[in-house]
Amino acid sequence: MKTFHITTFGCQMNEHDSEIMAGMLMEKGYAPADSRDSADIVIFNTCSIRENADKRFFGTLGTLKKRKMAEREAFTVCVCGCMMQQQHIIDTLKAKFPWVDVVFGTHNLHELPKLLDNLYTEKKKQLEVWPDGGEIVEGLPAERLFKHKSFVNIMYGCNNFCSYCIVPYTRGRERSRKPEDIVAEVKRLVADGVKEVTLLGQNVNSYKGCGEKGQADFTDLIYMLADIEGLERIRFMTSHPKDLSDKLIEAFKNCDKLCKYIHLPVQSGSTKVLKEMNRKYSREHYLELVKKIKTAVPEITISTDIIVGFPGETEEEFEDTLKLAEEVGYDSAFTFLYSIREGTPAARREDQVPEETKHERFNRLVDLINSTSAQKNAEYVGRVEKVLVDGASRSKDSVYEGRTDGFKLVNFLGPEGLEGKIVSVKITDSNTFSLSGEMVRE
Numbered sequence: 001m002k003t004f005h006i007t008t009f010g011c012q013m014n015e016h017d018s019e020i021m022a023g024m025l026m027e028k029g030y031a032p033a034d035s036r037d038s039a040d041i042v043i044f045n046t047c048s049i050r051e052n053a054d055k056r057f058f059g060t061l062g063t064l065k066k067r068k069m070a071e072r073e074a075f076t077v078c079v080c081g082c083m084m085q086q087q088h089i090i091d092t093l094k095a096k097f098p099w100v101d102v103v104f105g106t107h108n109l110h111e112l113p114k115l116l117d118n119l120y121t122e123k124k125k126q127l128e129v130w131p132d133g134g135e136i137v138e139g140l141p142a143e144r145l146f147k148h149k150s151f152v153n154i155m156y157g158c159n160n161f162c163s164y165c166i167v168p169y170t171r172g173r174e175r176s177r178k179p180e181d182i183v184a185e186v187k188r189l190v191a192d193g194v195k196e197v198t199l200l201g202q203n204v205n206s207y208k209g210c211g212e213k214g215q216a217d218f219t220d221l222i223y224m225l226a227d228i229e230g231l232e233r234i235r236f237m238t239s240h241p242k243d244l245s246d247k248l249i250e251a252f253k254n255c256d257k258l259c260k261y262i263h264l265p266v267q268s269g270s271t272k273v274l275k276e277m278n279r280k281y282s283r284e285h286y287l288e289l290v291k292k293i294k295t296a297v298p299e300i301t302i303s304t305d306i307i308v309g310f311p312g313e314t315e316e317e318f319e320d321t322l323k324l325a326e327e328v329g330y331d332s333a334f335t336f337l338y339s340i341r342e343g344t345p346a347a348r349r350e351d352q353v354p355e356e357t358k359h360e361r362f363n364r365l366v367d368l369i370n371s372t373s374a375q376k377n378a379e380y381v382g383r384v385e386k387v388l389v390d391g392a393s394r395s396k397d398s399v400y401e402g403r404t405d406g407f408k409l410v411n412f413l414g415p416e417g418l419e420g421k422i423v424s425v426k427i428t429d430s431n432t433f434s435l436s437g438e439m440v441r442e
């Protein structure tokens with residue numbers, strides 16, 4: 001029996017793709033290895049979001065050459081993911097890493113078992129990168145990281161072409177799954193012990209599923225899933241402010257299973273920068289959305305993504321971002337230094353912001369976000385929160401960690417066997433990134 005090991009770079013989409021690859025391989029009789037060094041098949045699931053990601057990836061890949069040369073056919077090296085959808089990466093692979101055995105992209109991930117079969121039977125390298133998405137393949141198995149929660153892809157690709165982003169080029173145009181296929185998958189997951197699903201898409205708000213009963217939008221889909229008995233929590237990732245509907249905001253109020261947490265990427269607080277980013281909303285529109293959300297659900301937690309140092313960003317425009325972040329009062333934020341993505345419109349701009357300025361602005365933003373997060377977390381002290389227990393804390397032995405409905409990370413002491421259960425925890429302390437507390441016995 002051959003063993004495999006997958007190294008995953010990047011976002012939840014990639015994480016879930018890796019779960020699917022693991023599921024397909026295990027169904028075919030391959031077994032997971034404990035480490036990359038002990039695996040017969042090594043797979044790299046790549047990401048192209050970060051600058052220099054390719055250099056780092058090729059560096060890691062290069063470390064396998066010696067083993068490959070020594071073990072030859074007994075050791076298989078596969079690479080896949082977003083990076084492989086870019087021609088210059090494929091060219092580099094062919095030129096500098098000809099010993100890689102199997103290469104495939106985001107669109108034909110389901111072909112991995114077949115590509116391995118071909119490799120082993122025909123004894124020749126497999127290079128299969130599809131340029132476009134084609135039909136959505138249903139019914140793929142997945143080897144989940146957690147028994148009690150799962151990612152569920154509801155759509156693939158993106159039509160938005162934000163001027164800094166490579167995703168529409170690597171994951172293709174938007175394609176939504178049929179609502180009944182998603183409902184059937186979630187029912188299967190719930191029957192297998194899942195209590196929480198996170199619906200995944202680059203822009204879930206533009207989901208349009210054409211089903212047996214006509215077209216369903218994202219909010220319709222949430223209500224369909226909420227009807228599934230045994231499913232306790234529904235989350236989603238990621239929203240685009242331009243497509244966030246009043247209907248979805250109402251659902252936060254009316255649908256108990258929809259977690260009271262929204263990740264709403266703003267990217268910049270300056271309308272001019274947002275226009276240049278091709279985000280298709282203004283600062284005012286974004287703030288109006290936040291107001292509506294908070295009015296509908298005052299206890300909601302909000303996180304965001306912010307890019308610092310987009311080409312041409314002035315000090316004043318950056319200060320608009322700081323002011324917006326202060327006004328919204330984010331519970332948390334993913335902050336990024338703008339970095340060039342080859343092939344995107346923003347990469348061609350000549351008014352790139354100097355690195356030093358970007359770093360200085362970044363630090364100011366992080367200070368503000370951290371201080372707001374700490375304040376927001378402190379408000380939880382004394383409250384009792386329902387926590388879905390993920391397992392033992394990574395930082396401390398004998399301490400559990402889990403998430404509240406609002407996606408706050410909670411550490412607490414508890415008896416054995418709580419993993420996957422929803423328990424009540426009284427919050428006794430807080431810091432910038434997490435809460436801690438004591439389990440309340442009911």
Ligand code: SF4
Nearest residue numbers: 158160161162165167
């Ligand atoms: S919405 Fe914009 S940032 Fe998000 S994946 Fe699509 S193009 Fe990229």
